Amino acid sequence: MDIRLGNGFDVHAFEEGDHVILCGIEVPHDRKLKGHSDADVAMHAVTDALYGAMAQGDIGRHFPPSDPQWKGAASEIFLRHAVDLASELGFSVSNIDVTIICERPKIGPHAADMMTKMSELMGLELSRVSVKATTSERLGFTGREEGIAAIATATLVKP
Ligand SMILES: Nc1ccn([C@@H]2O[C@H](COP(=O)(O)O)[C@@H](O)[C@H]2O)c(=O)n1
Numbered sequence: 817m818d819i820r821l822g823n824g825f826d827v828h829a830f831e832e833g834d835h836v837i838l839c840g841i842e843v844p845h846d847r848k849l850k851g852h853s854d855a856d857v858a859m860h861a862v863t864d865a866l867y868g869a870m871a872q873g874d875i876g877r878h879f880p881p882s883d884p885q886w887k888g889a890a891s892e893i894f895l896r897h898a899v900d901l902a903s904e905l906g907f908s909v910s911n912i913d914v915t916i917i918c919e920r921p922k923i924g925p926h927a928a929d930m931m932t933k934m935s936e937l938m939g940l941e942l943s944r945v946s947v948k949a950t951t952s953e954r955l956g957f958t959g960r961e962e963g964i965a966a967i968a969t970a971t972l973v974k975p
């Protein structure tokens with residue numbers, strides 16, 4: 817069996833707004849995340865973890881930020897592409913795990929919805945999807961609430 821591990825990391829800065837989108841779920845907040853796409857930092861980290869496990873580059877290689885086609889795009893397009901590519905290459909996703917790093921918004925109350933959404937989008941059973949969060953104890957750019965970071969791992973298997 818061919819077992820692959822990938823990691824992904826992403827950061828998006830805050831700008832004026834009233835909600836953020838994380839793992840495909842709209843979370844009310846007093847700012848939004850800035851990006852070329854919908855700036856779903858957590859979904860981008862998972863997508864990059866999938867590309868990494870396949871050694872297929874990164875999200876910007878497949879969806880260049882210079883391409884106007886992706887302006888305001890829903891990040892599930894990127895995630896689905898990575899999942900479909902895995903399937904084309906003979907892999908199935910075994911599990912994903914993502915940690916969202918921010919002081920606010922609190923992720924705990926939304927984590928179940930986020931895991932359900934990721935499970936549905938990826939066609940992956942819920943027990944194989946993990947979404948969790950931490951603060952950075954008020955240190956650094958996440959601690960100053962300048963933006964949100966996310967780090968993810970994904971495991972792919974080919975029988
Ligand atoms: N945005 C966040 C950050 C944290 N949590 C939850 O709080 C727990 C404690 O966080 P520490 O950074 O103080 O360790 C953490 O384990 C999460 O359960 C959260 O929901 N949203």
Ligand SMILES: C[C@@]1(CO)OP(=O)(O)OP(=O)(O)OC[C@H]1O
Binds near residue numbers: 827851886
């Ligand atoms: C997702 C893409 C799509 O153009 O743009 P952004 O929303 O800015 O997100 P980023 O994490 O900077 O990744 C680069 C791009 O692929």
